[in-house]
Amino acid sequence: VNGIAVAGRSARPDKGEENMRKYTRHKGRTVGLLGALAMSIGMVAGAAGQAHAGSCEIANSLDPAALVPDGIVGGGPFGESPSTVDSVKLTDEQGEAARAGNFRVGVVMQTMDIDWSTLVVAGITDTLEKYGVELVAVTNPSFRVDRQVAQIGDMIQLQPDAIISIPVDNTATAEAYKSIAEAGIKLILMHQVPQGLTYPDDYQAVISPDNQGNGQVAAQILAAHIPQDGVVGIVDFGVDFFTTNERTRRVKSWFAENRPDVTIKQVDFVDTTRAGDAASSFLTANPDIDGMWVVWDAPAMQVAAELRAQGKDIPITTIDLGIQAGVELAKCGLVKGIAAQQPYDQGVAEAEAALQVLLGNQPPPWIVLPAVPVLPSNLTESYRVVFHEDPPPELLEACKAENGCM
Amino acid sequence: LSKGSPIATEWIDTIRRRVLSGEGMIYIAFVILIIVFSVSSPYFLTLSNFENIGRQTALVSIIAVGMTFVIVSGEFDLSVGSVLALAGVTSAISMRLLGDHWLLGAVVGLATGALVGFVNGFLTVQFRTPSFLITLGSLGIARGFAMMLTDTRPIVITNEPYFKIFGEGHVLGIPVVIAWTAVLMVAGAILLHFSTFGRKVFATGGNTTAARYSGISTYRIRIATLTLTGLLAGFAGVVLSARSHAARPDVGAGLELDVITAVILGGAALSGGRGTIAGALIGSLIIGIVNNGLVLVGVDSSLQIAIKGFIIWIAVTARRQ
Numbered sequence: 001v002n003g004i005a006v007a008g009r010s011a012r013p014d015k016g017e018e019n020m021r022k023y024t025r026h027k028g029r030t031v032g033l034l035g036a037l038a039m040s041i042g043m044v045a046g047a048a049g050q051a052h053a054g055s056c057e058i059a060n061s062l063d064p065a066a067l068v069p070d071g072i073v074g075g076g077p078f079g080e081s082p083s084t085v086d087s088v089k090l091t092d093e094q095g096e097a098a099r100a101g102n103f104r105v106g107v108v109m110q111t112m113d114i115d116w117s118t119l120v121v122a123g124i125t126d127t128l129e130k131y132g133v134e135l136v137a138v139t140n141p142s143f144r145v146d147r148q149v150a151q152i153g154d155m156i157q158l159q160p161d162a163i164i165s166i167p168v169d170n171t172a173t174a175e176a177y178k179s180i181a182e183a184g185i186k187l188i189l190m191h192q193v194p195q196g197l198t199y200p201d202d203y204q205a206v207i208s209p210d211n212q213g214n215g216q217v218a219a220q221i222l223a224a225h226i227p228q229d230g231v232v233g234i235v236d237f238g239v240d241f242f243t244t245n246e247r248t249r250r251v252k253s254w255f256a257e258n259r260p261d262v263t264i265k266q267v268d269f270v271d272t273t274r275a276g277d278a279a280s281s282f283l284t285a286n287p288d289i290d291g292m293w294v295v296w297d298a299p300a301m302q303v304a305a306e307l308r309a310q311g312k313d314i315p316i317t318t319i320d321l322g323i324q325a326g327v328e329l330a331k332c333g334l335v336k337g338i339a340a341q342q343p344y345d346q347g348v349a350e351a352e353a354a355l356q357v358l359l360g361n362q363p364p365p366w367i368v369l370p371a372v373p374v375l376p377s378n379l380t381e382s383y384r385v386v387f388h389e390d391p392p393p394e395l396l397e398a399c400k401a402e403n404g405c406m
Numbered sequence: 407l408s409k410g411s412p413i414a415t416e417w418i419d420t421i422r423r424r425v426l427s428g429e430g431m432i433y434i435a436f437v438i439l440i441i442v443f444s445v446s447s448p449y450f451l452t453l454s455n456f457e458n459i460g461r462q463t464a465l466v467s468i469i470a471v472g473m474t475f476v477i478v479s480g481e482f483d484l485s486v487g488s489v490l491a492l493a494g495v496t497s498a499i500s501m502r503l504l505g506d507h508w509l510l511g512a513v514v515g516l517a518t519g520a521l522v523g524f525v526n527g528f529l530t531v532q533f534r535t536p537s538f539l540i541t542l543g544s545l546g547i548a549r550g551f552a553m554m555l556t557d558t559r560p561i562v563i564t565n566e567p568y569f570k571i572f573g574e575g576h577v578l579g580i581p582v583v584i585a586w587t588a589v590l591m592v593a594g595a596i597l598l599h600f601s602t603f604g605r606k607v608f609a610t611g612g613n614t615t616a617a618r619y620s621g622i623s624t625y626r627i628r629i630a631t632l633t634l635t636g637l638l639a640g641f642a643g644v645v646l647s648a649r650s651h652a653a654r655p656d657v658g659a660g661l662e663l664d665v666i667t668a669v670i671l672g673g674a675a676l677s678g679g680r681g682t683i684a685g686a687l688i689g690s691l692i693i694g695i696v697n698n699g700l701v702l703v704g705v706d707s708s709l710q711i712a713i714k715g716f717i718i719w720i721a722v723t724a725r726r727q
Contacts, residue, residue, distance in 0.1 A: 112558075113553060113558055113655075113656060114558055114656070115558055115559050117558075118557070118558055238706075238707035238708060267701060267707075268706075268707040269707060270707045270708060270710075270711060271660070273656070273657055273658065273659055273660070273661075274697075277462045277697055277698075277701075278697075278701055278707070280458050280461070280462060280698075281455075281458060281462075281697070281698045281699075281701035281702050282701055284449050284452075284454060284455045284458055284698075284702065285447065285449045285701065285702045285704070287449075298560075298654070298656075301560075301650060301651075301652065302650070304651075305573075305649045305650045305651070306461075308574055308649075309461055309574060309581065309583075309649065310454070310458070322559075322560065323559055323560055323562060324560040324562055324650075324651070324652045324654075327562045327651075327652075328651075394562045394564065397564070398562075398564075
């Protein structure tokens, strides 16, 4: 509509015939262009990439068992003492009572678009099935607060006996979470507690990985790769989130307590798909970095891609055993060690905690699963512990005994 | 030439029109940013850092080539980020299931992108529905398929030639992703500005009715531009999976906004009929330089987002003066 003048200037619709006459000339150019493209492919195909000799000598010298922290490192958000998952284990008698209870449980996740959520929900589903409990629904708000608030309302309408949920955030969802107790429904939380909710009136337990323990394990593995007076680069999530805050806090405090010679530098990312870009610029501005700690595995793999692109062989440790980071570890690539959560077992504990509450028992407020140190030497075994299934072929193919991978 | 003479006045007016009051503003902004960051950080004005910026902006630049065609033709494509993810996934799966060869992976990735782009174009013209809405649907469909095909897990790629050709190799000392970006930019510029097809694209976006009366099949042109963008989003998916040694279903979320920002910063009109490939490249580089420079200078990550928004404000409003 507004383009008539533009058309007169740039498109010249009245010169269509003239354009067509020029067609053969342009066709020639196009053929030339395709030729240039083909040549480019040829040049590229022949180009040599940069070699990165993988080495896991140092990682192989570490004993995974010795890296496991003594007990749980971190406390709860209100300073609660941690309890283990044994505190909610169902006895045979309790199991029978749960089967007879005709209970109904709903799950409100933060997202179902990541591997971690799939494993947690698998743990919950399998456990509820084991005790004949009906799973009324699993919702996926895709990290959106407004959607999660709406889904909590929907879930209350389904009138389950208990809801298991991980809040997308601590503040905007708080009122919705309070309405769960007001509807007479029990609530088991994962990782964090929305503001203003009290134990045991508004929620009956929080199940969490040992976030600080994970940070400590990753820091210990990285420290073994850092020379005296070296520099560690931290790639952190720039959003106020309890889990990642706790991980980073412990990495820093562990270095301060055990390796005061090491200088810590830090870059944050806010967009989770742009961690690699932030790290790439950070590495340019800090050429003295000797090792990197990245707050979880997916951004760690972005950082690994940037290091490869810059031709730098700098050790990385991270938290969470994803398949991509696992393969990088297996082939003695840039990832030298991982501190893993146990999402499936966390799901089991959440379901059991919900059943304990429904049976009239009160679980402790802060139930924690310990960190699992993952090195090449215990990789396949750790995979089974974390995923409750055999490692996939790509991990087994990458895992070579001569590299110390088992 | 004396001051005030008609020739001098005309000459000054031409300069002002071309540089200060038109698309030239974006080039001035580009130079100013380079100067500011060069003064602020000793690491900015180095070859290795410019390689960083080239790598960081490669995906946006590659897709921006196609998006320029789409926007010039008066259309819009919101699905490119999801198409990038889906193409990476299909490429990785094909190499896993059908044969571990780089060419197979690349062809499947490109074909996936082109197919989604073609469907976008076909539905847009067939049902006379704005491409904005059709591609909004494709954004969800492509992402959903990528999630389903992978069960939300990344698919690891082990093909070394694939890494070297599309992600990590070097050509004449230049990182291969930058070389690919340059080749596609030049090819895109020739196609848009020096070919009959390009002229038809401008005509379609400038005044569709007039273009149709002059014998141009605007339907075909719009399908072609959306297919081209899909193809290039597919190529970007191949590049990203080669750099990452894996295809992840969650990559590229929100990338469409960066691509559209780059094209608009580069002088393209949202209403169609105007835009250049060189402008889109400069737009993409401006976003990349701001991202890079703010990290080098050590600006807080939250503040970076706001500063980027302000720079976009300044660039687009300056262009309108």
